Amino acid sequence: MYLFRGPASYTGQDLVELHTIGSPPLLLMVLESLLTAGARPAEAGEFTARAFLGGKLDLAQAEGVAAAVAGESDAQLVAAGRLLDGVLSSQVGSIRDELADLVSVVEADIDFSEEGIEFITPADAGRRVGAIRSQIDALLRTSVAAERLAVLPEVMLVGPANVGKSSLMNRLTGLDRSICSPLAGTTRDVLTAPLDLAGLQVLLVDGAGLVGGPGSHPDELAVQAARRAAERAALLIFVVDLADGGFVHCLDLIGQLPERPMLIAGNKIDLVPGRRVDACRDQIAGRVDTPVVTVSALTGQGCGRLVEAMRRALVDQRADVAGETIALNARHRRALQDSLAAVGRAESLAAAPQALDQADLLALELREAMHHLGTIVGQVVTEDLLDRIFANFCIGK
Numbered sequence: 147m148y149l150f151r152g153p154a155s156y157t158g159q160d161l162v163e164l165h166t167i168g169s170p171p172l173l174l175m176v177l178e179s180l181l182t183a184g185a186r187p188a189e190a191g192e193f194t195a196r197a198f199l200g201g202k203l204d205l206a207q208a209e210g211v212a213a214a215v216a217g218e219s220d221a222q223l224v225a226a227g228r229l230l231d232g233v234l235s236s237q238v239g240s241i242r243d244e245l246a247d248l249v250s251v252v253e254a255d256i257d258f259s260e261e262g263i264e265f266i267t268p269a270d271a272g273r274r275v276g277a278i279r280s281q282i283d284a285l286l287r288t289s290v291a292a293e294r295l296a297v298l299p300e301v302m303l304v305g306p307a308n309v310g311k312s313s314l315m316n317r318l319t320g321l322d323r324s325i326c327s328p329l330a331g332t333t334r335d336v337l338t339a340p341l342d343l344a345g346l347q348v349l350l351v352d353g354a355g356l357v358g359g360p361g362s363h364p365d366e367l368a369v370q371a372a373r374r375a376a377e378r379a380a381l382l383i384f385v386v387d388l389a390d391g392g393f394v395h396c397l398d399l400i401g402q403l404p405e406r407p408m409l410i411a412g413n414k415i416d417l418v419p420g421r422r423v424d425a426c427r428d429q430i431a432g433r434v435d436t437p438v439v440t441v442s443a444l445t446g447q448g449c450g451r452l453v454e455a456m457r458r459a460l461v462d463q464r465a466d467v468a469g470e471t472i473a474l475n476a477r478h479r480r481a482l483q484d485s486l487a488a489v490g491r492a493e494s495l496a497a498a499p500q501a502l503d504q505a506d507l508l509a510l511e512l513r514e515a516m517h518h519l520g521t522i523v524g525q526v527v528t529e530d531l532l533d534r535i536f537a538n539f540c541i542g543k
Contacts, residue, residue: 157193158200191539195532198524205524205535206235209475212539213292225292225473234472235523241281242519245489245512248274252509271508272496278515279489285472286482292473299380299460300349301341303411304372304403306396307355309387310413313443315339315352318453336375343457351375356399373402381459382408383452388426388440389417397433408436409455416442477535478522485518 150161166172181187194211197203203211210229217223228234251266303311316322319339341350353372376382384400386393393412400408410430415423423440430438439455441448474482492511495504520526 153200153202156202157196158202159196189536191536191543194539194543195536198532204232204235205527206238206478206522207232208524209477209535211543212535213473213475215539215543222292225290228472234474234478237281237285237472238519238522241278241285242516242525244274244278244281245516245519248278249509249512249516252505252512256505256509268496272493275489275493275496275512279486279493282482282486282489286474286479286486289472289474289479291479292475298340298347298349300338300351300375300378301381301383301456301460302351302353302376302379303383303385304353304376305356305385306387306399309355309385309390309396310443311352311355311385314383314385314411314413314441314449315350317443317446317449319350336371343453343460346457346460348380348456348460351379356402373404376406377404379406381456382406383411383456384408384436385411385413386430387414388412388423389414393426394429394433397430400434400436407459409452409459410434410436410438411452412438412440413443415440415447416445481518481522485515488512488515488518 148163148165150156150163152159152161155161164176166176191208191212194203194208198205198208207230210226210231213226213229214223217226248271252271255266303315305311315337319341321339336351336353338349338351341348353375354369356369356372382403384397384403386396390396397410412423412426412430418426427438427440430436437455437459439448439452441452443449488511492508492515495508495511498504517526521531
């Protein structure tokens with residue numbers, strides 16, 4: 147048994163934790179004894195709700211707890227950690243403080259207008275409102291949608307026709323997802339299959355080769371579909387056939403692809419003499435500045451190295467996205483957008499010729515902006531809002 151005394155505990159209240167062996171019958175006996183003694187099961191998110199109500203966490207940090215529990219990827223956990231550490235709360239709090247300072251000056255100007263005392267000029271008010279608007283706008287522009295981090299990243303196999311993309315997809319996923327044939331143009335549809343990169347879940351995508359059959363309408367449509375899929379991919383794997391003596395010229399097709407992080411998979415090394423593999427890698431390195439992994443889709447040789455290279459590229463990429471920016475959920479974005487709209491209206495009022503006569507409206511819009519920012523951290527809160535947020539927690543967390 148562990149005793150956590152308030153206010154140093156998670157909720158700020160006295161807490162007791164019971165630790166037992168992992169025996170379901172024993173756990174059931176302990177639970178029944180506690181319920182008989184007057185205890186009740188915790189409601190969804192009740193402990194974190196108590197921490198919020200006790201001032202241990204603000205509302206954005208509480209949502210960080212829920213995001214950490216629900217996170218299924220490194221990027222989601224990093225983003226949740228930043229919420230829990232108060233990164234969003236700090237930025238929102240700073241902007242809200244600036245708005246509060248400005249409101250106090252504008253309202254003082256209203257109160258003493260008949261005394262002939264001027265606390266702030268319209269030009270100065272407009273400048274300060276514009277600076278606040280820029281801060282909110284920058285926060286929205288530089289943040290990412292939390293929902294985006296929940297989507298499995300797509301890794302797409304691209305390259306010329308008949309270089310072994312479909313065989314490589316089947317080898318990596320362990321599924322006969324793609325039809326393999328020595329004939330070019332076998333793959334017409336965009337195919338997907340789940341792939342586990344040592345704990346990182348992705349969707350592996352296979353599409354038509356970049357060179358479609360001349361004059362073939364279905365082939366042209368297949369190539370267009372593959373290029374659209376490439377635009378959505380988080381990582382491209384450009385596959386080349388090292389057994390083809392002219393494989394280096396295929397690298398020119400990279401210019402047709404969207405700018406995305408890329409790896410080159412030199413395939414069919416089972417058909418290339420061992421001493422030639424390094425020479426092929428050097429040839430590719432001399433043409434493009436992209437990491438190269440040599441593999442055999444037929445035997446599986448080198449596929450482990452390719453999986454590791456893919457994982458490393460995606461982890462670095464997604465950690466950068468989540469680690470350097472703030473992930474906003476839909477509630478955060480809506481509150482920031484509403485605040486930005488109110489500040490925009492305040493800026494227009496400050497710039498109007500009759501600004502001195504509209505100081506009360508200016509103060510109203512500034513307070514409206516403060517209100518929306520306050521909902522993010524819980525300084526402005528309703529019972530309905532709390533119910534909606536904590537209903538998404540797992541039981542008791």
